[in-house]
Amino acid sequence: MKYDHTGMEAKWQKQWEEKGVFHASNDSDKPKYYTLIEFPYPSGQGLHVGHPRSYTALDIVARKRRLMGYNVLYPIGWDAFGLPTENFAIKNHVHPEVVTKKNIARFKQQLQSLGISFDWSREINTTDPSYYKWTQWIFLQLFKHGLAYKKEASVNWCTSCKCVLANEEVVNGVCERCGSEVVRKVKSQWMLKITEYAQRLIDDLDLVDYPDRVKAQQKNWIGRSTGAEVDFDTTLGDKLTVYTTRPDTLFGATYMVISPEHPMIEKWAGQIQNMDEVRAYQEAAAKKSDFERTEVAKDKTGVKLLGVQAINPINDREIPIFISDYVLVSYGTGAIMAVPAHDTRDWEFAKKFGPPIIEVVKGGNVQEEAFTDCATGIMVNSGLLDGLSVEEAKVKITKWLTENHRGRAKVNFKLRDWVFSRQRYWGEPIPIVYCEKCGYVPLPESELPLTLPEVDSYEPTENGESPLANMTDWVNTTCPHCGGPAKRETDTMPQWAGSSWYFLRYTDPCNDQALASQQALEYWTPVDWYNGGMEHTTLHLLYSRFWHKFLYDIKVVPTPEPYAKRTSHGMILGENGEKMSKSRGNVVNPDDIVKEYGADTMRLFEMFIGDFEKAAPWSAAGIRGCRRFVERYWNLQDILVKDGGIRASLETPFHKTIKKVGEDIENLKFNTAIAALMSLINDIYDSGSITPEELKVFTILLNPFAPHVTEEVWSLNMLGEEMVCQQQWPAYDEDKCKDETIEIVVQVNGKVRGKLSMPADVAKDAAVSAAKADEKICAAIGGKTILKEIYVPGKLVNLVVK
Ligand code: ANZ
Ligand code: ZN
Numbered sequence: 001m002k003y004d005h006t007g008m009e010a011k012w013q014k015q016w017e018e019k020g021v022f023h024a025s026n027d028s029d030k031p032k033y034y035t036l037i038e039f040p041y042p043s044g045q046g047l048h049v050g051h052p053r054s055y056t057a058l059d060i061v062a063r064k065r066r067l068m069g070y071n072v073l074y075p076i077g078w079d080a081f082g083l084p085t086e087n088f089a090i091k092n093h094v095h096p097e098v099v100t101k102k103n104i105a106r107f108k109q110q111l112q113s114l115g116i117s118f119d120w121s122r123e124i125n126t127t128d129p130s131y132y133k134w135t136q137w138i139f140l141q142l143f144k145h146g147l148a149y150k151k152e153a154s155v156n157w158c159t160s161c162k163c164v165l166a167n168e169e170v171v172n173g174v175c176e177r178c179g180s181e182v183v184r185k186v187k188s189q190w191m192l193k194i195t196e197y198a199q200r201l202i203d204d205l206d207l208v209d210y211p212d213r214v215k216a217q218q219k220n221w222i223g224r225s226t227g228a229e230v231d232f233d234t235t236l237g238d239k240l241t242v243y244t245t246r247p248d249t250l251f252g253a254t255y256m257v258i259s260p261e262h263p264m265i266e267k268w269a270g271q272i273q274n275m276d277e278v279r280a281y282q283e284a285a286a287k288k289s290d291f292e293r294t295e296v297a298k299d300k301t302g303v304k305l306l307g308v309q310a311i312n313p314i315n316d317r318e319i320p321i322f323i324s325d326y327v328l329v330s331y332g333t334g335a336i337m338a339v340p341a342h343d344t345r346d347w348e349f350a351k352k353f354g355p356p357i358i359e360v361v362k363g364g365n366v367q368e369e370a371f372t373d374c375a376t377g378i379m380v381n382s383g384l385l386d387g388l389s390v391e392e393a394k395v396k397i398t399k400w401l402t403e404n405h406r407g408r409a410k411v412n413f414k415l416r417d418w419v420f421s422r423q424r425y426w427g428e429p430i431p432i433v434y435c436e437k438c439g440y441v442p443l444p445e446s447e448l449p450l451t452l453p454e455v456d457s458y459e460p461t462e463n464g465e466s467p468l469a470n471m472t473d474w475v476n477t478t479c480p481h482c483g484g485p486a487k488r489e490t491d492t493m494p495q496w497a498g499s500s501w502y503f504l505r506y507t508d509p510c511n512d513q514a515l516a517s518q519q520a521l522e523y524w525t526p527v528d529w530y531n532g533g534m535e536h537t538t539l540h541l542l543y544s545r546f547w548h549k550f551l552y553d554i555k556v557v558p559t560p561e562p563y564a565k566r567t568s569h570g571m572i573l574g575e576n577g578e579k580m581s582k583s584r585g586n587v588v589n590p591d592d593i594v595k596e597y598g599a600d601t602m603r604l605f606e607m608f609i610g611d612f613e614k615a616a617p618w619s620a621a622g623i624r625g626c627r628r629f630v631e632r633y634w635n636l637q638d639i640l641v642k643d644g645g646i647r648a649s650l651e652t653p654f655h656k657t658i659k660k661v662g663e664d665i666e667n668l669k670f671n672t673a674i675a676a677l678m679s680l681i682n683d684i685y686d687s688g689s690i691t692p693e694e695l696k697v698f699t700i701l702l703n704p705f706a707p708h709v710t711e712e713v714w715s716l717n718m719l720g721e722e723m724v725c726q727q728q729w730p731a732y733d734e735d736k737c738k739d740e741t742i743e744i745v746v747q748v749n750g751k752v753r754g755k756l757s758m759p760a761d762v763a764k765d766a767a768v769s770a771a772k773a774d775e776k777i778c779a780a781i782g783g784k785t786i787l788k789e790i791y792v793p794g795k796l797v798n799l800v801v802k
Contacts, residue, residue: 003634005598009708013112021725022066022074022117026508026520030071034524035062036503036563038532038540039077039124042103043084047110048580049588049606049618050572054531056603057569057612057670059116061529063704064665066117067729073524074117075506077124078104082495083161083177086426090458096426100127110591114599115707117725122509126498131505132428133449134515135497138547140431140442141554147193148420150440154261154329155419156289157185162460164189166419166494168221168539173291182289187464190421190430190491194546198222198413200560201545209565211613214537221538223414228398230337230407232256232310235318236271238264240310243332243412246339247401248393251382252360253337255350256310256321257302260285261329265305273306278323285325293325300326300349312337313406314383314397320355332412361390418543420494423466425458427492435479435486444480450488466490499540500547503527503562515556522558530563541566567668570614572606577617588618600706601627607670607705629674630709632681633702636690637717644691651736653683654697658732661701670705677702695719697730745796746771753780764791771797 016022035058040051062074080100089096104125111118124131142148156165160180164187169176194201202222205215227245234240240256258264260282269275281303285293292298302324309318326345327336340350340357350357363377379385384400385393401407421430431443431450443450453474458467468474468490479486501515507524508516532541548562573579574586581587593602604626610616646654657680664673680698684690690698696719703710703724714724738760744767746754754776758767768789771777781801788800 001637003631003709005600005630005708008712009113009115009594009599012708012711013115015711015723016117016725017120019723020121021723022072022119023121024073024075024119025071026523028071030069032073032523032528033062033065033070034073034527034529035065036075036506036527036530038536039079039499039502040107041079041082041084042100042107044088044099044103046103046106047590049590049593050580052114052116052590052602053572053606053609053612054533054569055111055114055116056606057668058529058531059603060607060665060670060704063117063707063725064662064729066725067700067703067727069728073122073506074119075122075124075509076111076116076118076120077122077502077506078107078126079495079499079502080104080125080127081427081493081498083163083424083426086424086458089426095454096458097127100125113594114590114603117707122506124502124505124509126428126502127426129449129451130512132498134505135428135493135501136431136448136450137445137515138501138551139428139493139497140445140448141556142192142550143432143440143442145550145554147196147550149191149193150188151191152186152188153191153419154184154186154286155189156182157187157464158182162464163422163424164419166496166539167290167416168542170289170291173289184286184289185464189419190432190489192418192420192546194418194543195413195415197546197549198224198415200549201415201542204545204549204561208561208563211566211568214534214541214566214568217534217537218542221415221542225412225414227410227412228394228401228407229333229410230313230401231405232313232337234311234321235309236268236307238267240264240321240335241333242335242337243410244337246342246390246394247397247407248379248382248385248388248390249339249342249360250312250314250337250397251385252339252341252358253312253319254340254358255319255338255353255355256335257324257327257338257346257349258321258335259327259329260323260325262323262334265323268305268308271307274303277303278305281323281325288325290328290330294328300324300345300352302349302353304353313401313404322349322353324349330416331414360385418546420497421489421491422494423460423464423490424492425452425455425467427494428497429468429492430489432489433477433479433486434489435482435484437484438479438481438486441479441481441486447480466492468492496540496543500544501551503530503544504551504557521556525557526559526561527563529565529567531567531569534568537568567613569612570610570616572609573615573617575618575620580618586618593623597623597627598630598708600709601630603707604629604674604705608674610671612668612670629678629681630706632685633698633706634709634713636681636684636695636698637713639685639689640695640717641689641691645693646697647687647691647694649687650683650694652739653680654694655732655736658697658701658730659734659737662729662732665704674705677705692717692719699724700727700730703727742794744771744794746774746777747796747798748777748780749800750798751780753777760794762794764789764793767791767797768799771799 037054037058062072065072085096085099089099156170158165158175158180160178170182175182202219225245228247229241229243232240302322305321310321312319338346340346341359360382361377362380379388379393398409429450432440435441453471455471475488477486477488504516508520551557552560576586578584605623657676660676661673699710699714710724740760741757742760743755744758784801786799786801790798
């Protein structure tokens, strides 16, 4: 019988679902295991061949865990709010909900055709009011704990999406989503105080098993630094405070720079003599992104404030104050002391604008080659600090500043609070009303979910307000506090809201009393193994850790960290090695592959394509190779004998393969696991036949990778009761993993004279006697006297003769 995947795959998919074999139980005596992949955004393009790489990998883990006797939760859902759907809706005049439904149906059908063992009974959808009710509920808790607040902020504004972006969504100065220019704009925004958790988000990385590169990226993004705040008096009487990581260089601070948005500029507007020039500069700076402003390479610009000077507290010298866009308002205090001898950007600025450059660390000058090593230098031109090392000087100056009330030690973080509002329709409404008398008032929890109203147009308004702002019926409401007239918040939550807690909902997806029951959370969390993209490291992964820590603090979840283990897959590229995209014409549609070769082949190929953690190009030849492997497996049925266990000649290859496949799966080495199965099948064909027991073990080992064909072979040949996916993962015997006989090289006076087959654990005496008894070796010795017998265990015997 020829292998034909058509029909076979759909048949098994139907049976699995009908029998609910992949449905996790919330009431089980088995140990639990929670595997998770990042749930997809159901875009209009359908599934990409990149999606199954992650899904298949964890499917293999999930299926293996079930075979090992675990109660496994491997859930799936839809992260369905977001801009692409909204933009499609605007363009085609259909409701985003309709678009979303259609896209989900397509994704679901595609995913099911791959035979991933998702628990479809727990499917969730972030745009479902019964889901976003709890997203809104978490927002209210954040608000009640002072972690959600509204603020006039200078934000990233995408000129094309007409929408605010978080810092994390701005990549190389452009919108992460659409690639358009991002400018700064002052807007009143809802913010979440992720900064309050900055230290814990760093510290608790010690509690989890994440790849080093993921931990490093999160730490860099949070950007903890230690230094000091220093207060500078000014000639206008006001104080200007700076943040510096190098307080030791205070004697070299020959000017100050404040950001163009610094509030002191308005206060001083009457006294600053060149205010026109200042205003022009402010306007130009507002049009630039933080990325452009802080680029080291860029030409420095700025304006000196005429009519005011600062006073360096360490030597009472008057120094000029500039505004320049390389100082950001959002970091530290928005003001710096500039030390041109030891900071590259200050040096470039001083070269152009003239303030003196005073060296204070010998061996740490910007122009010296050893500059990067400046922290190893010795202090000079620095009064009380002269002769000290940089580290000693930092301690001494910080003490001096503190004692003289001119400053204090300070820890700073690069991480900013999370801009949490979007001026869009297709997102969770923020459950807050504004009352003239009472201010921002939370909706009573009993009024959740606050559902999206039906609107006719989804376009953002001309002034950048959300389309909801035009829905006066919906907007005008009464204040839950005083009963007076009030207005609803018209901004909605960002794309990242629903995904910040979705893994909790899977544990108890239909609960309408709580986001999930205490019991379900106790049993299932934390997630045991979470695989996702590196691109989410400083977005979703960080956001969800923050929400989880907050939920832990208010005793909603039982653990401080959401995910015990995180892994990350590489991208699948086009055949030409470039990122797959329509414009490059190198997109592969998974539907075509499944149709032509079958899901089992597709899955095997996606796992065989290369190192799981690295990018790998698609290969049509690779697909055909995997298809041949499936056919070879199928054809084992032609050489199947009536009965028998694992034959002695195949015992070692079988035990070795069981061990290798099991270990490789745990270590993300799916490609070498498949290679081991390919090698075992060669050994089987070499032997000319296969016994039922051998076919049974091989089938179970292959099942997580190729679940359909293995079920078919299992049932056709009646290899056991129930389905393969309900069997037990085979055990191996360490002793039987060793090759039984090995080749030992025999030398006479260092010259190879023969190779002998011996037991793997042969001892010296036996090895030497066997060598001496061999005819060829005897001839080589030729009756001479043996002076020395050398044995290298498992490798060689050398006889020294004379
Ligand atoms: C004096 C100095 C001398 C500095 C020196 C550095 C080297 P990290 O490590 O990233 O935290 N800085 C402070 N606030 C800033 C802002 N709002 N915009 C731009 N730059 C700012 O960087 C801290 C250093 O970056 C601070 O230490 C300050 O320059 C600058 F040899 O102060 B330093
Ligand atoms: Zn009120």
